[in-house]
Amino acid sequence: MAIISLPSRQELALMGVTLFWGGTFLIVHVTLRHCGPLFFVGLRFMTAGLIGCTVFHRALRRISLTEMGAGMAIGITIWAGYTLQTYGLQTISSSRSAFLTALYVPIVPLLQWIVLHRPPRLMNWVGIGLAFGGLMLLAGGGATQGGFGRGEWATVLCAVSVAAEIMLISHCATLGDSRRITVVQLLVAGLLALLAMPVAGERLPEFSWIWIAGGVGLGVGSMFVQLAMNWAQKAVSPTRATIIYAGEPVWGGAIGRMANDLLPATSVLGACCIVAGVLASEIRLPARPEPRK
Template identity: 90%
Template sequence: MNLPSRQELALMAVTLFWGGTFLIVHVTLRHCGPLFFVGLRFMTAGLIGCAVFHRALRRITLAEMGAGMAIGIAIWGCYTLQTYGLQTISSSRSAFLTALYVPIVPLVQWIVLRRPPRIMNWVGIGMAFCGLVLLAGTSATQGGFGRGEWATVLCAVSAAGEIILISRCAVLGDSRRITVVQLLVAGLLALLAMPVAGERLPAFSWIWVAGGVGLGVGSMLVQLAMNWAQKAVSPTRATIIYAGEPVWGGIAGRVAGDLLPATSILGACCIVAGVLASEIRVPARSQPGK
């Protein structure tokens, strides 16, 4: 059995970080709005990147600018929707709904890149859909599948787009320069959207300072690790590793006292099983006489 490579270990660390952020964001949003938090988080990450990689940024190319902007728009959509959803749903529920991005990736590739899903992709999509139905059924008994849940499902769609963009764009140039651009774009878009959405600046609180700045530092390291690691790790292998994210998120929520009903746990298990099943490759049948 081969040991994980450095790149695979880096992506495993990314999923552990992601899993813990659901609870942090859920708590921080009691003290500020979602767009402000996303803006603070990613502008902090981008500015740190500028300070650390200022020499490398002097050689930035148009291709790297374009790649960073495309990924940054996807990040902005993903994290804004996820943060909005965490205002009204638990961190555990958000973690499992966000995991839908893995079985969604083949559908996005089919629509955008004209690559039809494999049979196990369809199996994974079906299992993930069953899990979503179970989670929705639980919500129905608690007041319905509300805006928070739908925003998180749309977040999963945006996350699928981010994964595909990173796989296609990260090879277009230097990971450091692309990372800094995408972080600044995501943060700037969130701050510019505040007046449009009617969101005001929050009252000062050390909680949103610690949450936003702390996750900003982590986000810079995470995006840099993803852009670096996915040059050597295939999208298939990367998505299998990312399947650990909702598990860590569920554990963090459980430690904090977030108890899911039995149907929600079953739905969460279906989503994780669908994530794993969608990445199983069935060996092609050998032709007779070969």
């Protein structure tokens, strides 16, 4: 008989991360009307990193080269993912961005299989398949909004970066203190974004309380989110974490809907498939009894 297990503390933390992510798409979409993407990413993660330095300043005194390297590697993927996502949000809706970003769902277990040689369980595959089908319906539901342009392709590349980030976090989280690794990755992501501004020809924006509120507010949230991810993924596999993260576009779409970001019927069906995928991944099939010799 199949068994449905209750989520652990770590899994509940990742569910909270997913809810936070779903709510950020609309905030970023609005904030980008007042500043450039690189500046926003830089402000967001430098704020998060500086808060981390203040809160964990004693722990940072004992930072090791291994923790520095782990934080820098994760920080590069965070910078790439959020910069591409923020760039895409300049031209596509928050709901569409949420759906396309979540394409990392089928990418992570494949990377885990190839890199870590950990094949997903049967019900993981079922959950992945349902989530992937739902994402295709969600992405296809936006075809009437102008097809695939630069914003969409940037968001797809963002999904690849997010998959790499999840893999790195699972690999690096056990290499040292989560607090020190988190602070390094936040500072690296923010610094890379600010350094890339002159290269991309992006100028400093005019003063606005909107980009201050959006950047600083999400910066505070990002510090807790990355800390939670580094802590939780010590005990949660990349495949399991990815299935939980698959709920992100559902929350993003729901919040976008409240802001009159209407979704077609295919997108609603896709959201239902993702929820079904998350539930399917919770099912534990009984092990086959070994034959008697």
